Amino acid sequence: MTPAARLSAAIELIATIDAQRIPAAKALKEWGTAHRYAGSGDRAAISGLIWDVLRRQSSAAYLMDDASARSRVLGMLKLERGMDIATIQALCDGGRFAPDPLTATEEAALASRSLEDAPAHVAGDYPDWLDPHLARVFGDDRAAEATAMASRAPLDLRVNTLRGKREKVLSRLSHLGARETPWSPLGLRIELGADARNPGIHAEEDFIKGAIEIQDEGSQLAALFSAAKPGEQVIDLCAGAGGKTLAVAAMMQGKGRLMATDSDKRQLAPIHERLSRAGVHNYDVRTPRGEEEVLSDIKASADLVLIDAPCTGTGTWRRNPDAKWRMRPGALEVRLKDQAEVLERAAPLVKGGGRIAYITCSVLSEENGEQVRAFIARHPEFSVQPPEQTAAVLWDKAEAFAEAALQSAEGLLMTPRRTGTDGFFVSVLRKA
Numbered sequence: 227m228t229p230a231a232r233l234s235a236a237i238e239l240i241a242t243i244d245a246q247r248i249p250a251a252k253a254l255k256e257w258g259t260a261h262r263y264a265g266s267g268d269r270a271a272i273s274g275l276i277w278d279v280l281r282r283q284s285s286a287a288y289l290m291d292d293a294s295a296r297s298r299v300l301g302m303l304k305l306e307r308g309m310d311i312a313t314i315q316a317l318c319d320g321g322r323f324a325p326d327p328l329t330a331t332e333e334a335a336l337a338s339r340s341l342e343d344a345p346a347h348v349a350g351d352y353p354d355w356l357d358p359h360l361a362r363v364f365g366d367d368r369a370a371e372a373t374a375m376a377s378r379a380p381l382d383l384r385v386n387t388l389r390g391k392r393e394k395v396l397s398r399l400s401h402l403g404a405r406e407t408p409w410s411p412l413g414l415r416i417e418l419g420a421d422a423r424n425p426g427i428h429a430e431e432d433f434i435k436g437a438i439e440i441q442d443e444g445s446q447l448a449a450l451f452s453a454a455k456p457g458e459q460v461i462d463l464c465a466g467a468g469g470k471t472l473a474v475a476a477m478m479q480g481k482g483r484l485m486a487t488d489s490d491k492r493q494l495a496p497i498h499e500r501l502s503r504a505g506v507h508n509y510d511v512r513t514p515r516g517e518e519e520v521l522s523d524i525k526a527s528a529d530l531v532l533i534d535a536p537c538t539g540t541g542t543w544r545r546n547p548d549a550k551w552r553m554r555p556g557a558l559e560v561r562l563k564d565q566a567e568v569l570e571r572a573a574p575l576v577k578g579g580g581r582i583a584y585i586t587c588s589v590l591s592e593e594n595g596e597q598v599r600a601f602i603a604r605h606p607e608f609s610v611q612p613p614e615q616t617a618a619v620l621w622d623k624a625e626a627f628a629e630a631a632l633q634s635a636e637g638l639l640m641t642p643r644r645t646g647t648d649g650f651f652v653s654v655l656r657k658a
């Protein structure tokens with residue numbers, strides 16, 4: 227397919243997503259089945275166009291002063307892909323499979339309109355109802371922060387030090403353009419272009435042998451900030467498929483006791499295979515059994531309880547731009563209740579002098595600082611470890627990182643704009 231034909235397909239697909247109100251991933255899958263002649267390069271390029279339209283859904287419509295599928299695609303080409311009018315005109319030449327030529331109104335909008343006077347939720351491309359929530363954390367910077375939260379994310383890898391060294395893995399992945407991430411001493415980054423095909427990390431020897439895991443740098447840092455050490459007793463209370471568990475296991479160097487559980491056994495199921503591939507032996511996975519408390523034998527003995535809390539996931543919007551438009555206010559209420567419950571479950575597990583590392587992949591204050599403040603009010607035996615002390619594990623980069631992140635009395639907030647990572651909040655709570 228020509229670039230112009232791919233653009234026509236994207237306009238058609240956006241119109242289908244609008245009309246049928248279906249998730250973009252489903253629409254793309256159905257389109258692929260119905261257009262078997264399209265090759266993998268075509269599919270990747272069309273997916274890239276669709277995700278980019280979703281990233282710039284409101285701002286593109288504002289720019290074009292029209293919310294039709296075609297206008298949003300055209301607006302996105304200017305805002306997200308940085309195309310000038312001549313390039314867009316060349317794509318829309320009215321040829322056999324190309325979009326119709328630009329109308330005079332479209333040309334005028336592309337030439338003269340801007341986002342200068344757009345409201346923050348339009349310029350930053352997020353649902354209107356979230357505006358007061360984002361204003362609470364970012365104030366006047368909310369449009370800029372949200373714009374970064376809408377941009378395409380790189381592919382980040384964490385080198386598993388139980389299986390390999392970063393320099394060695396880096397040289398073995400040079401064919402993918404891998405380079406070191408700026409903050410994490412274990413991170414590698416592969417930038418993905420707009421039309422990029424999946425780089426096939428799962429088929430790399432280093433992945434098969436457990437030397438690398440796919441993990442955003444923010445998630446790597448969140449695990450590092452827990453400062454898990456060899457010989458400690460560590461409980462990962464919301465382990466899910468084990469992203470943080472694996473990172474913490476490497477920090478423990480095979481020494482000590484690492485317990486992992488989750489309220490949902492289906493989320494937890496893949497962890498066994500992942501721990502084994504990563505060469506972790508000192509683990510104990512506690513699969514939930516109905517209402518039974520699977521940690522009933524743990525009484526104030528843990529050095530560290532890691533809570534990778536269930537959250538709204540606003541920090542990961544750049545990886546899933548569809549999700550932010552589907553988020554409803556009720557989702558926040560549910561998550562706040564879940565988070566308070568998990569914190570309550572963690573408190574009695576921690577020994578005196580031990581700690582909770584409370585982590586979310588959300589930027590919202592309600593899920594972060596406010597949740598921590600409410601917990602401390604209920605549990606005065608806990609206090610927040612000063613955020614600079616939490617960042618100290620980054621050694622020579624600690625100071626610069628603490629400056630880049632948004633610091634509060636309760637913890638550190640990473641954002642795509644500030645730290646170039648997904649949005650992650652980390653608070654370390656020490657028990658007296």
Ligand SMILES: C[S@@+](CC[C@H](N)C(=O)[O-])C[C@H]1O[C@@H](n2cnc3c(N)ncnc32)[C@H](O)[C@@H]1O
Nearest residue numbers: 464465466468469470488489490493534535536
């Ligand atoms: C952010 S996800 C965890 C992701 C995982 N730690 C990782 O790094 O891949 C949050 C997890 O919390 C779990 N969860 C929700 N409520 C919980 C509770 N009350 N106790 C334990 N886990 C809970 C969910 O099932 C979900 O797997």
